Amino acid sequence: MTADSALYIPPYKADDQDVVVELNSRFGAETFTVQETRTGMPVLWVPREKLIEVLTFLRQLPKPYVMLYDLHGVDERLRTQRRGLPAADFSVFYHLMSLERNSDVMIKVALSENDLNLPSVTSIWPNANWYEREVWDMFGIRFTGHPHLSRILMPPTWEGHPLRKDYPARATEFDPFTLTRAKLELEEEAARFKPEDWGMKRHGEHEDYMFLNLGPNHPSAHGAFRIILQLDGEEIIDCVPDIGYHHRGAEKMAERQSWHSFIPYTDRIDYLGGVMNNLPYVLAVEKLAGITVPDRVNVIRVMLAEFFRITSHLLFLGTYIQDVGAMTPVFFTFTDRQRAYKVIEAITGFRLHPAWYRIGGVAHDLPRGWDKLVKEFVDWLPKRLDEYEKAALQNSILRGRTIGVAQYNTKEALEWGVTGAGLRATGLDFDLRKARPYSGYEHFEFEVPLGHNGDAYDRCMVRVEEMRQSIRIIEQCLKNMPEGPYKADHPLTTPPPKERTLQHIETLITHFLQVSWGPVMPANESFQMIEATKGINSYYLTSDGGTMSYRTRIRTPSYAHLQQIPSVIRGSMVADLIAYLGSIDFVMADVDR
Amino acid sequence: MSWLTPEVVEVIIAVLKAIVILLAVVICGALLSWVERRLLGLWQDRYGPNRVGPFGAFQLGADMIKMFFKEDWTPPFADKPIFTLAPVVAMSALLIAFVVIPITPTWGVADLNIGLLFFFAMAGLSVYAVMFAGWSSANKYALLGALRASAQTVSYEVFMGLALMGVVAQVGSFNLRDIVDYQAQHLWFIIPQFLGFCTFFIAGVAVTHRHPFDQPEAEQELADGYHIEYAGMKWGMFFVGEYIGIVFISALLVTLFFGGWHGPFGLLPQIPFVWFALKTAFFIMLFILLRASVPRPRYDQVMSFSWKVCLPLTLLNLLVTGALVLAASQ
Numbered sequence: 001m002t003a004d005s006a007l008y009i010p011p012y013k014a015d016d017q018d019v020v021v022e023l024n025s026r027f028g029a030e031t032f033t034v035q036e037t038r039t040g041m042p043v044l045w046v047p048r049e050k051l052i053e054v055l056t057f058l059r060q061l062p063k064p065y066v067m068l069y070d071l072h073g074v075d076e077r078l079r080t081q082r083r084g085l086p087a088a089d090f091s092v093f094y095h096l097m098s099l100e101r102n103s104d105v106m107i108k109v110a111l112s113e114n115d116l117n118l119p120s121v122t123s124i125w126p127n128a129n130w131y132e133r134e135v136w137d138m139f140g141i142r143f144t145g146h147p148h149l150s151r152i153l154m155p156p157t158w159e160g161h162p163l164r165k166d167y168p169a170r171a172t173e174f175d176p177f178t179l180t181r182a183k184l185e186l187e188e189e190a191a192r193f194k195p196e197d198w199g200m201k202r203h204g205e206h207e208d209y210m211f212l213n214l215g216p217n218h219p220s221a222h223g224a225f226r227i228i229l230q231l232d233g234e235e236i237i238d239c240v241p242d243i244g245y246h247h248r249g250a251e252k253m254a255e256r257q258s259w260h261s262f263i264p265y266t267d268r269i270d271y272l273g274g275v276m277n278n279l280p281y282v283l284a285v286e287k288l289a290g291i292t293v294p295d296r297v298n299v300i301r302v303m304l305a306e307f308f309r310i311t312s313h314l315l316f317l318g319t320y321i322q323d324v325g326a327m328t329p330v331f332f333t334f335t336d337r338q339r340a341y342k343v344i345e346a347i348t349g350f351r352l353h354p355a356w357y358r359i360g361g362v363a364h365d366l367p368r369g370w371d372k373l374v375k376e377f378v379d380w381l382p383k384r385l386d387e388y389e390k391a392a393l394q395n396s397i398l399r400g401r402t403i404g405v406a407q408y409n410t411k412e413a414l415e416w417g418v419t420g421a422g423l424r425a426t427g428l429d430f431d432l433r434k435a436r437p438y439s440g441y442e443h444f445e446f447e448v449p450l451g452h453n454g455d456a457y458d459r460c461m462v463r464v465e466e467m468r469q470s471i472r473i474i475e476q477c478l479k480n481m482p483e484g485p486y487k488a489d490h491p492l493t494t495p496p497p498k499e500r501t502l503q504h505i506e507t508l509i510t511h512f513l514q515v516s517w518g519p520v521m522p523a524n525e526s527f528q529m530i531e532a533t534k535g536i537n538s539y540y541l542t543s544d545g546g547t548m549s550y551r552t553r554i555r556t557p558s559y560a561h562l563q564q565i566p567s568v569i570r571g572s573m574v575a576d577l578i579a580y581l582g583s584i585d586f587v588m589a590d591v592d593r
Numbered sequence: 594m595s596w597l598t599p600e601v602v603e604v605i606i607a608v609l610k611a612i613v614i615l616l617a618v619v620i621c622g623a624l625l626s627w628v629e630r631r632l633l634g635l636w637q638d639r640y641g642p643n644r645v646g647p648f649g650a651f652q653l654g655a656d657m658i659k660m661f662f663k664e665d666w667t668p669p670f671a672d673k674p675i676f677t678l679a680p681v682v683a684m685s686a687l688l689i690a691f692v693v694i695p696i697t698p699t700w701g702v703a704d705l706n707i708g709l710l711f712f713f714a715m716a717g718l719s720v721y722a723v724m725f726a727g728w729s730s731a732n733k734y735a736l737l738g739a740l741r742a743s744a745q746t747v748s749y750e751v752f753m754g755l756a757l758m759g760v761v762a763q764v765g766s767f768n769l770r771d772i773v774d775y776q777a778q779h780l781w782f783i784i785p786q787f788l789g790f791c792t793f794f795i796a797g798v799a800v801t802h803r804h805p806f807d808q809p810e811a812e813q814e815l816a817d818g819y820h821i822e823y824a825g826m827k828w829g830m831f832f833v834g835e836y837i838g839i840v841f842i843s844a845l846l847v848t849l850f851f852g853g854w855h856g857p858f859g860l861l862p863q864i865p866f867v868w869f870a871l872k873t874a875f876f877i878m879l880f881i882l883l884r885a886s887v888p889r890p891r892y893d894q895v896m897s898f899s900w901k902v903c904l905p906l907t908l909l910n911l912l913v914t915g916a917l918v919l920a921a922s923q
Contacts, residue, residue, distance in 0.1 A: 212733050220813045234737065234892065323813050325805065325889025331637040397805065398888045574737070575891040578814050 007410070007428060009102050012436040014040040016103035019058070026057060033086050038287045039527035039540070041095075041104040045086050048109050052119050055107065058096055059124050065096035065105065066414045068125035070555040071132065073139045074542065075165045077113070081523035081545050089113040090139055094121070095540070095555075099414070099428075102435055111141060120146040127417045130563045138163035138251075148198065153244040153592055156190045162252055169256045193228045198240055200230055207232055212574075216245045220323050220578045223588030227565065227577075234573050239566050243559075246588035254552030258518025259285055260359060260494040262549070266539075267353035269554060270590040272312040273533045274344070276305045278357035280530045283438060284539040287526035289492035289519070291360045296484040298440040300362050303374070303477035304354075305439075306470040307344055310381070311337045312533035313463045313470075316585040320460055321392050323582030324401045329392045336384055343373045359519065360493030365486045374478050378471055385467060393460065402456040406568050406580035409454055416567065417560035420535025421466065422584065425451035425458035432531035439530075446472050456583035463585070492519045518547040534558055534585055554593055558586035611692075611702045618691050622836035627652045629836075629881050636885045663825035668730070671822060675729035680823065680830035683722035687801075687838045690715035694844045695770045697854045697865040708769040709761060712845065713754055716800050720746040722834070723802070723809055723819045730822040738818025741892050742809035745799060748899040749806075753796035755907040759789040759914035760849055773853035783850045788910035790850045792903045797846065799899075801838035804884035808892045843876035844869075 020042050023032065031054075033045040046054050058065045076088045088110030095106050109118060120143040121128045132143040133152040140161040143149055151158060160167050168174060195202055195211060202209060215226035224245035230237040250269060254262050266277040279301060286293065314337045318330030341351045347370055348354035348363070356363045392398060408418075410426040423430060431448040433441040449465030451458025487493050491510050496519075501508045523545035529538035535557025544550035561584045569577050627642060627649065634641025642649040667676055690712045692702035705711055720742060727739020760782050761767060764775040776782055783790055799806040810818040820831045847853060851872050854865035861868070890898070 210733060212737075219816055233740075321888065325811070325813060326887060327633075327804075328637050328885050331639055335638060392888075395888060397890050400894055401888060401891055573891060573893065575811070575814050 007099060009099055009430055009435050011102065013101065013103040015042060016101060016105070017042060018101070019061075019098075019103070019105050020044065022061065023054065023057070027054065033084070035085060035108070035525075037525040037527075039106065039525055040287075041106055041527070043093075043106045043108060043525070045091075045108045045110060047086075048111070048118065051107070051109050052121070052124075055094060055096075055121055055124055058105065058107075063098055063100040065098045067097040067099070067417055068094065068121070068128055068131070069097040069104065069417060069536075070095035070538070070540070070553070071121075071128055071135065072553050072555075073135045073141055073163070074551045075139060075163065076110075078165045079542075079544050079550060086110040087112075090116060090141060092118060092135060092141060093540075099430060116141045118143050120144060120149075122146060125417075126415055126567075127560060127563055130559065137161065140164070151244075153247040155187065155244070157187060162249060167252075169252055193240070195230065200238060200240075204232065204237075209237060214577075215242075220581060222319070222581060222586060225562070225586075225588050225591070229574065229577070231574070234575075236569055236572055236574065236577060238570060239577075241562050241565050243562060243588070243591050245592065247592035248589075250593040251552050251554055254549045254554075256548060258547050259521055259549065260514075260518050262552070263357065263359075264353065264355035266554075267355050268589060269556060269593060270312075270532060270534060270537065270558070270587055271352065272308075272315055272587055273537075273590075274304075274308040274311070274352060275301075275348070275354050275356050276308040276312075276530075276532050277537065278355065279305055279439065280528045280532070280537055280539045281541075282357045282359055283530070284526045284528040284541045285359050285521065286488075287528060288521045288524055288541060288543050289359065289490065290522075291488045291490045291492060293360060293488045294484045294486075295440070295482040297361045297486055297488070299477050299481055300366060300486065301357060301439050302441065302444070303474055303481075304344070304347065304356065304362075306473045306477075307340055309470050309533050310467050311340045311344075312585075313467050314340070316463055317388060317460070320582040320585070321388075321398065323578050324398055326392060326395070326398065329388060332384070333388070336381060339377055339380055343370075343377050346370065346373055358487070358494055360490055361485075361487030366481070371478055371481075374474060378475050378478065381471055382468060385464060389464060393464065399457060401575070402460065402579050402583065404453070405456045405576045406572065406583065407453060407455040408564070408568050412564075412567070413454070416564035418535070418564060419557050419560070420531070420533075421459050421462045422535065422561060424448065425462045426454035427452045432529060432536060436529070438528065444473050444476050446470075456579045459583040459585070492521070494519050520545065520547055521549075529555075532557065534587075534590060535561065537590075556590045556593060558584070558588075558590040561586055562591055607702075610700060614691070614696065614700070614702055615688070618688060618837060618840060619833070621840050622833050623653055623657070625836040625839065625877065626656060626832065628877075629884075632878065632881050633885055636882070657829075660826050660829040665825045665827065668732075668822050670731045672729035672731070675725045676822075677827070679722050679725035679729065680827045680834070682718065682725065683834035684830040684837065685834075686715050686719035686722065687834070687841045691837075691841055691844070693769055694841070694848055695773055695853060696844075696869055700866070701770070704768070704770055706766070706768045709757060709767045713750075716753070717746075717750060719800065719838070722831070726823070726831070727809075727819040730819070732822050734815045734817075734821050735819045738809040738811075738815050738821070741811075741815075742802065742819060745806065745808060745892075745895060745899075748896050749796045749799040749903075752792055752899065752904045752907040753800065755904075755911055756789045756793040756796060757849065759786045759910050762911070762914050762918050769848050769853075773848060773855070776852040777855050777859075781850065781852045786850065786910070786914070788906055789914075790846075792907045792910070793849070794846065795903060797842035798880065798883065799895075801835060801842055801880075803835070803839065803880055805887045805889045806895060807889065808895060811889060813889075839877055839880050840873070843873045843880065846876050847872040 031046060031050055035043040037043050071094050073090055073092045076091050090111040091108050093106055093108045097104050118141060120132055130152060132146050133149060135141050136149050137151045137154050138161055193211060210231045212229040212231055214229055215221035216224040226242040228240045250265055253265055263278055266281045269277050314333040318333035321329045345351050346367060348356040410428045413423045413426050427450055429448055429450055434448055446469040449462045451462050487497060489497060494514055496511050496514050498511060501511050521543040523543050525542045527540045529536050537557060538555045540553040541549055542551040569580055631641040642652040645651040645655045667673060693705050693708035693711050695701040723742035724739050727735040764772050802809050820828060854869040856868045
């Protein structure tokens, strides 16, 4: 673990061509079709036969691509702007991340409609498991060699594959929903857990196992999350997390909302993250549009994002302490959140879901007197954090419950795609705000708090320290807020600048079209990842030159974190699982989208 | 009126006293639900129930009405007789134990010379409530709760008895009145039997399944554990039973270690009941404060704490007390 912790993260290399050279020299340039995108990484199409070979090579290179960051599909059938790309009805992309290079690469495979089969990569990256299930669920693409290819977000009884372009996007396109007795029974039967399906035994050598269904309604499941435990007494032999109860089809909705009107949906992905969720989306759209935002916009965005990091972490802290049985601190952390929301409300007009960032700027300028409110909060919180640390986090019972509990090391974390505080608690210094700065984070002074044990306690302590660092960042925003416009002067800024509309016919027409249809983004692909409240959150946008996104892939941190649960918790007690769930800091909306 | 002999009058008065004490304990227990919520509110920076009556004091009435009018539902898969018996045991076990508590020199239900042993018997009985409930509910969470409760009770009863043997050895009697009188003549036992007090207090919390020893119900883990399937008044009996347990253990602590109805340094002997009530109220609030302030240890940690820390401590205490008593008698 310590050897991994010393991993050196070099400065970020966008569009790192080294790997392309390595791949070409190994497989020959003719193997690959290079796609020009604005994703900030090389995007290479490979033929299906070569896929496993190429991915294994990337995994085993010197400075390997240790993390399968994302894996998903695209229905290419209606895509018009795909000149120079291999013919495909569907495509699947593998987004790989190397920490030692601090750069990414994306591998794509083209598939034709009548042969939707791919080899599974679960043997290369264990976390491919859920992603491949989701691709099967959403597109109907089969993965041969997958250990348990079944639906993951949709119910097991579901018909159709929702992210296909021929699948309706609106409820009005379906017959009205009715629930008959027979249907109810069918659904209930489908929800019954059958251990044999998962290769689990009902009996051990000397004992019978108990299968405990925890959730989707359970006080500590943090939302509609179900996990089935195979218990020997109170010891967890194995478990199966079951997600999808909070699935709303956000990625599908993105395909029928204008670029602008999708912003409020992003708020609700990680519903504790508020405007933090807007950030990767608007940054990715701005990359498509080629907008550079003024400094003031960057600083306002950073400040608000850090406010939401604090409110999310405060909620985490309160519920985490409550999960290990102390009932009081949660009331105090909610008081603090209230104070933060006072500021957020004064600035954005909303509390939980402001949807306040805009393509090319923010919705309004800062209100008069904002600095006084921010100052009050900045003075208030550090004292409270000290108090929590003293009163709750140094408590020996709490430490006894969480130190050494649900421990994993850096290697395991990377294998499972863990990011955020859960990764840094293992001692790896990887915070996107430092490693791949965006929105001007490189201009701020702050430290990246690290743990060293990778246990439930360290994950908490890292977050507490992160709040202190967020306060530092907010203080710097307060002191150095630049003057200037709160919107970029660009035709694709939405809503577009209105000042000249009455003098200038072209501006008037642009304004009219953008307000009625929404902006038209140039056909291309773009990508942005940010260090969100719970780990790395990213948007991978594909534009086909329309007013709506062709495909929006939202990669959320909590999804990966839940997939990791069984590997971490085997052999622990039920109470440890609760402490572990508390320490992950997930919300189901962020998992299921 | 020839049957109204002085003996009969005495019996009638004793019965009346017993009924008054019974009602007082039950009402105190029930009222605690409001007291606890108000106190938690105070410590947690919020109001607590403050709408019904002055300071929300009639909340109890509102809660009672709610509970009485709820459907008294028994799950179809439950073992009915045992399912019904469990809350009865939960409420009555420690309530019956209250008979041995001497409240004032003149008030008290029974003056048993095996007073403490009677309490141990009743405390041992109270675990059956949890076991019955957990078993008969046919619910896995309830079962886990019952398992935890049984394991916990087995480990805590061992040293709960031993913790009080120091007191018994010094007084030379199991009778609680004797114990109070002894304390009035000598020191309160909180000083000579400090270790005994600490361990008995811990065991007392464990016996009532109060936080931090509420593993059998552990909301965050077992979602209320053994009484998960209960509703309405059956649930209410578990609830009130728990509070009666608190009142009882507090009263017992006062009787055994804090001089019962006596004031400190023999102050104001005219108001024995006030002293008793004040001291009991103090411990009741301590129970509530404990709940507001401490996280819950894991179930195996609770067990190892019992066997590895509390039991040796009580044995040490008993050994030293025994030696001293022996030395004093020679």
